[in-house]
Amino acid sequence: MTLPHPTTDQISLPIVLAVLGDPTRLAIVRYLASKEGVPLNCSKFLDLASKTNLSYHLAKLREAGVTRTEAVGTSRLITLRRDDLDRRFPGLLDSVIAAAGDDKALPMVGTADTEIDA
């Protein structure tokens, strides 16, 4: 199954900023950045929000073009669209991730290793 994603050119600055302007979504992006290149099962983020809320947050990130969600069987694998974001908004993602890295007010993603094989 393929979920809808904006093309690189469709990624909008105000929408990306608005979507990143949420502690839970920032925590997801910070964690994805720390594991870059590894598709993460969305269940990894279940300690950040209820399943319904998490689905909502992950859909917002995907629809804004911040993340890519791949549905594999019943799992959803999430990756950061770093190349696309860097092409559209050079330096933005790095500065957000650096600032988020220092932000103790953001929730932490747990250490449980629940990634599945893609």
Add this chain to the structure above:
Amino acid sequence: MTLPHPTTDQISLPIVLAVLGDPTRLAIVRYLASKEGVPLNCSKFLDLASKTNLSYHLAKLREAGVTRTEAVGTSRLITLRRDDLDRRFPGLLDSVIAAAGDDKALPMVGTADTEIDA
């Protein structure tokens, strides 16, 4: 009259991003950055929004710590809090302004020169 502003340490990353995630507010910030060091009368931005909406947007920017608003008589003079933002989130404002500079979807601030003497 002094309006409330967060201290530098109180400036919050998710709140700043959320507040910047709006085309009108991005247009205001882009324009302030292009005139940096010059306090701008809020009437400068009246072609972006109605007076009520503009007050709302400028309050959001001020409350997030993105701008400083100084009330001088009946005028409100707006400046970008670049030093404070750069200290809290190095590189963030520059990358947002650079991305906004290329964004043709953002509204333009008119060329009418309505700054007043501070």
